[in-house]
Amino acid sequence: MHKFLILLTGALALFLAETTAVASSRADTLLAVNDTIDVIPGIPVTVDILANDSVPAGDSLMLLIYDPYCSYTTGPDGVTFVFHAWGWTGYQVSDYRILDYTLGVYSNYAKLVFRVHDHSYDYLDVNNVKARINASGLQFLSDPLPGYEIPKGSGISSIFSNSLWVGGVDTAGMLHFAGERYGLGPSGNPLSRRDFRAGPVSDSAAYSPVQDTIWNHVWKVSKTEIDYHRAHFWDQGYVPAAGILNWPGNGDISLGQAARLAPFSDRNGNGLYEPYDGDYPEIRGDQAVFFIYNDDHSPHAESGGRKLRIEVQGMAYAFDRPGDTAFKNATFLHLKVINRSHNTYRRTYFGVWADVDIGVYWDDLTGCDPRRSMFYICNGDTLDGNGGSTGYGRNPPAQAVVILGGPRMDPDGCDNPSFDGDGIAGPSFHGSCDAVSLDSTILNMTYGTGGIYQGPFVVSAEAINGVNFGDGVSDNERFGMTHYMSVGEVPPGFPTFGDPFPEYDVDYYKVMEARWPDNSPVIYGGDGYSSAGGYGPACRFMFPGLTDTCRWGTNGLPLNGPAEWSEKTAGNHPSDRKGAASSGPFTFRPGDVQEMDIAFAWARDYHHFDSTLYKLNAVVDSIRKHFIENRAPGGGPFYGTAEHTTGSMEPWKVYPNPAKDMLYAEFPGIVAGEVELSLWSAQGTRIFAKITTRQAVYEIDVSGIRAGFYLLRVRSGIINHVAKVLIRG
Numbered sequence: 065m066h067k068f069l070i071l072l073t074g075a076l077a078l079f080l081a082e083t084t085a086v087a088s089s090r091a092d093t094l095l096a097v098n099d100t101i102d103v104i105p106g107i108p109v110t111v112d113i114l115a116n117d118s119v120p121a122g123d124s125l126m127l128l129i130y131d132p133y134c135s136y137t138t139g140p141d142g143v144t145f146v147f148h149a150w151g152w153t154g155y156q157v158s159d160y161r162i163l164d165y166t167l168g169v170y171s172n173y174a175k176l177v178f179r180v181h182d183h184s185y186d187y188l189d190v191n192n193v194k195a196r197i198n199a200s201g202l203q204f205l206s207d208p209l210p211g212y213e214i215p216k217g218s219g220i221s222s223i224f225s226n227s228l229w230v231g232g233v234d235t236a237g238m239l240h241f242a243g244e245r246y247g248l249g250p251s252g253n254p255l256s257r258r259d260f261r262a263g264p265v266s267d268s269a270a271y272s273p274v275q276d277t278i279w280n281h282v283w284k285v286s287k288t289e290i291d292y293h294r295a296h297f298w299d300q301g302y303v304p305a306a307g308i309l310n311w312p313g314n315g316d317i318s319l320g321q322a323a324r325l326a327p328f329s330d331r332n333g334n335g336l337y338e339p340y341d342g343d344y345p346e347i348r349g350d351q352a353v354f355f356i357y358n359d360d361h362s363p364h365a366e367s368g369g370r371k372l373r374i375e376v377q378g379m380a381y382a383f384d385r386p387g388d389t390a391f392k393n394a395t396f397l398h399l400k401v402i403n404r405s406h407n408t409y410r411r412t413y414f415g416v417w418a419d420v421d422i423g424v425y426w427d428d429l430t431g432c433d434p435r436r437s438m439f440y441i442c443n444g445d446t447l448d449g450n451g452g453s454t455g456y457g458r459n460p461p462a463q464a465v466v467i468l469g470g471p472r473m474d475p476d477g478c479d480n481p482s483f484d485g486d487g488i489a490g491p492s493f494h495g496s497c498d499a500v501s502l503d504s505t506i507l508n509m510t511y512g513t514g515g516i517y518q519g520p521f522v523v524s525a526e527a528i529n530g531v532n533f534g535d536g537v538s539d540n541e542r543f544g545m546t547h548y549m550s551v552g553e554v555p556p557g558f559p560t561f562g563d564p565f566p567e568y569d570v571d572y573y574k575v576m577e578a579r580w581p582d583n584s585p586v587i588y589g590g591d592g593y594s595s596a597g598g599y600g601p602a603c604r605f606m607f608p609g610l611t612d613t614c615r616w617g618t619n620g621l622p623l624n625g626p627a628e629w630s631e632k633t634a635g636n637h638p639s640d641r642k643g644a645a646s647s648g649p650f651t652f653r654p655g656d657v658q659e660m661d662i663a664f665a666w667a668r669d670y671h672h673f674d675s676t677l678y679k680l681n682a683v684v685d686s687i688r689k690h691f692i693e694n695r696a697p698g699g700g701p702f703y704g705t706a707e708h709t710t711g712s713m714e715p716w717k718v719y720p721n722p723a724k725d726m727l728y729a730e731f732p733g734i735v736a737g738e739v740e741l742s743l744w745s746a747q748g749t750r751i752f753a754k755i756t757t758r759q760a761v762y763e764i765d766v767s768g769i770r771a772g773f774y775l776l777r778v779r780s781g782i783i784n785h786v787a788k789v790l791i792r793g
Contacts, residue, residue: 093120094164096174103134103147104181106277112142113160113176123166130159133178145178150280151198151206151255153182184262184280190351190384191392192216193666197353197380199262199280202227202244202255203397214393214461214666219453222463222666224419228399229644230359230374231573232409232652240409241369241569242359245417245642249366250567257365260357265375265404267320271361275319283307283326283354285345297342304339311345312356313337322402325377326354348398348703349381349696360404369569373405388697390665390683391690398703399660401471403652413547413576413648414660418465420641423448423455427638429631430550431607432645434616436684437529437544438466438665439645444638446673461668462680468691469531470543470647471658473524480541482534483527525616531692537740537753542659543647547578547604549586550643576646578604588618589625590634597634599625607631661703663687693749718776722790727764731778731785740779743789745772766791 095118101111119125127143129136133156134145147156156178162171184199185206194213196206203226204211210221229243242259249257263279285307296302303309313328314337315321327346328337337343345354360373377400385391401414420441422428427448432439442462449455527533529544551565566572571581578586580593590597592606601624605617609630615621626633652658665687667680696702717730731739741762742753751769756762758780769791777786 093118094162094167094169094171095119096161096171098175098177100177100179101145102179102181103145104277105147105150105184105280106273108144108146110139110141110144114142114162117162117171117174119162119171120164120167123164126163126165128161128163129176132158132176147178147180150182150184153180155179182280183282186282186284186353188284188351188353188380188382188395189216190286190349190382191386191394193382193393193395193664195380195382195395195664197282197355199282199355199357200258201260201355201357201376201378202247202258203380205246205255212395212664220423220456221454222420222422222461223664224421224425226397226416226418226465226664228376228401228660229415229417229572229576229646230372230401230412231369231415231569231576232372232412232649234407234409238370239569239573240372240407241367241572242364242372242374243369243415243417243572244366245419245566247366249368258362259364259366259369260359260376261361262355262357263361264315264321264325264356264377265358265360265373265402266316268360270319275361279356281312281355283311283345284351285311285347285354286351287347287349290344290347293339293344294342297340297344308339308345311337311339312354313343313345322375322404325356347381348379349396350384352379352381354379358404364569367566367569367572369572371405372403372407372409375402375404376400377402383696385697388686389667390686391697393666393683394687395664396468397660397662397664399662401658401660403654403656403658406654408654409652411649412471412652413573413646414471414658415572415576415644415646416465416467416660416662417644418642420463420465420643422460422463423457424450424452425640428641429636429638430641430643431609431630432545432548432605432643433611433681433684434545434548434605434608435529435611435613436464436466436681436688437468438464438684439545439548439643440464440677440680441641441643442676442680443673456668459668459670459673459676461666462676464663464665464667464680464684465643465645466663466665466684466687467529467543467545467645467647467660468663468688469659469661470545471650471652471660472539473526473530473541473543474651475539477538479536479538480524480527480533483523525614528614528616535750535753537755539755543650545645546648547576547646548606548608548643549575549578549592550606550641551575575644576648578606578646588623589629591636599623607634661691663691695749718787718789722792723766724792725765725767727766727776727789727791729762729764729776729778730760731762731780737780740777742777742779743769744775744777 097116099113103109134147136143136145158176159173160176161173185196188195188197192215194216196204196211204223205225210219212221212223214222225246227244231241233239244259247255247258263275289305289308293304293308311328312326315323315325317323329344329346331342355378358375360371379398381396383391422441422443427444428441429444430441440462443460447458448460526543531542532540566575585602586592586606587598587600588603589599592598601618601621603617605612607630608617610628665683667676667683669675669679690696690702694702719728738755739758740755743751745751771792774789774791775786776789
């Protein structure tokens with residue numbers, strides 16, 4: 065045992081080298097040997113560094129570590145290291161040597177090799193995109209490698225960062241907001257000032273930094289792995305893939321976490337995730353990455369906003385469809401946002417922030433398309449970059465951010481008609497806009513000459529790009545994109561507003577309402593401001609081109625200038641472009657669960673740059689159609705899963721099975737609340753749906769339904785049960 069062990073930094077070590085080092089005939093016995101240390105961020109690891117070194121017995125020693133990547137302390141068992149940096153896996157190397165006080169000499173330099181095991185991120189890479197998914201919600205951000213690489217393997221990226229914004233006003237009139245751009249706040253380093261922390265909402269008294277280590281984690285699972293697991297979970301010696309084995313299906317209720325977290329198939333209905341009993345993750349697409357984060361575990365250092373106490377359960381997913389131009393170049397996000405507070409938030413918005421860089425960042429333009437519920441970034445000219453490896457070169461692509469489905473609208477007791485039908489049953493409008501009322505929620509339109517009814521036809525304005533309109537079910541309508549604002553770098557001379565904007569919570573919220581820092585609304589034309597070429601009236605969408613044919617963005621008010629409004633008509637020079645689309649407003653009550661479905665779509669015409677946006681429109685049209693119909697390319701559901709049971713239910717009956725005219729179902733486990741019944745084809749098409757109250761026996765008329773196998777689904781509260789039924793024609 066040596067007399068003492070002291071750790072010093074390099075500066076003091078050099079001082080000691082000049083003042084205390086003395087030659088010694090025993091110096092050749094002092095030898096430092098490299099050490100390899102496995103570290104997980106946030107978890108202390110103790111290492112006896114001297115164990116493999118050659119040191120004279122009984123001498124007084126000093127251990128000198130130069131530029132360590134971890135914090136460290138000494139103890140009787142050695143040196144305890146804690147690696148604090150998240151978001152990086154690989155090797156970090158520091159130097160060390162030993163000062164022998166007794167001999168007055170130094171050892172040689174040796175290496176401390178820190179082998180970092182970090183599961184706070186992973187990559188979706190099943191198709192033509194390699195997208196980095198981060199546990200705490202700020203997606204795609206990566207340094208130095210591209211975080212949204214497309215084409216995969218090219219080293220070129222089209223998105224720099226993406227984040228969800230959430231803001232609403234409590235009953236006392238106070239704004240609550242959570243959202244990020246780069247995690248740097250009004251001033252700071254990227255990722256140093258966050259609004260969100262990884263993990264579910266927990267009791268603050270029970271929370272500890274150890275939870276950060278547990279939940280700074282993502283879970284990557286493929287459909288192939290799940291199919292194999294379902295076929296082999298009972299095999300002797302079988303070990304599930306890591307994502308399946310460690311899937312976070314259950315929270316720790318002793319810490320105040322919800323009992324159910326990540327979605328899973330519960331074969332025996334006991335509410336516990338048990339992979340060795342055949343339970344398996346429920347994912348979307350052919351490959352998925354699950355993550356969970358909240359805004360409750362730390363102050364909001366990015367925005368300075370008041371906490372909402374929300375939990376976001378997220379799933380990024382992609383489809384392996386090499387023959388489908390739209391889906392092979394697309395990535396999807398499904399975000400389930402839960403209000404775990406006791407507050408009711410009114411005028412709540414969900415926002416989608418994205419810093420989109422088409423290759424190099426300095427030569428882009430932005431625009432939006434309200435009908436397609438998207439905003440996009442494209443190159444400002446036919447050449448991206450100047451021939452470097454980070455640019456797309458000639459005829460670069462365009463990148464879209466699409467709100468496929470936003471939060472549910474506040475209930476009104478109606479199945480609101482759809483705008484253009486899109487093949488969905490129910491009342492719909494198939495004509496063109498003749499007039500739009502001043503009420504932002506109502507469009508007064510008439511059928512075209514081919515219509516049956518001539519006269520006004522009232523359609524909710526949100527039906528223009530929302531979903532679940534005219535589907536036969538009341539109060540399931542979801543917003544699409546309701547606002548879009550280009551933010552960040554603005555043209556020279558733009559009055560008082562520059563980058564960074566937004567800085568604080570009130571500014572973020574203004575962006576989601578398409579307002580400037582002085583609270584004035586964006587106005588049509590120019591750069592959306594009166595002294596920057598804007599001619600009005602007030603509007604909700606910046607740079608829509610000619611796509612807002614119903615003038616939804618101006619609440620139907622006539623324009624005070626040309627209808628075409630783009631960055632080119634404004635005379636803007638290409639530069640760095642960022643944008644935020646929002647969806648709302650809605651009322652967010654305690655315990656409410658709202659959803660956000662987002663697509664990142666990419667298109668490129670390698671031969672004709674002017675056709676790139678046309679190709680992008682076609683790609684987005686295809687993706688939106690598949691989402692609305694819940695049908696993935698090649699068959700199967702776009703979202704949702706095959707037969708499964710979630711929640712705890714008593715035995716239930718569906719009879720007769722097979723059925724011909726009437727189908728009857730009994731669900732004793734439902735005790736109160738609304739019950740949603742729906743019938744789905746094997747191809748994932750919804751055939752029938754209705755919402756009713758609890759009944760002893762539910763009757764479903766199947767007399768007009770084509771013969772075949774179908775899935776009957778019942779939803780009520782946490783209950784979500786599916787059964788196969790056979791219908792005979």
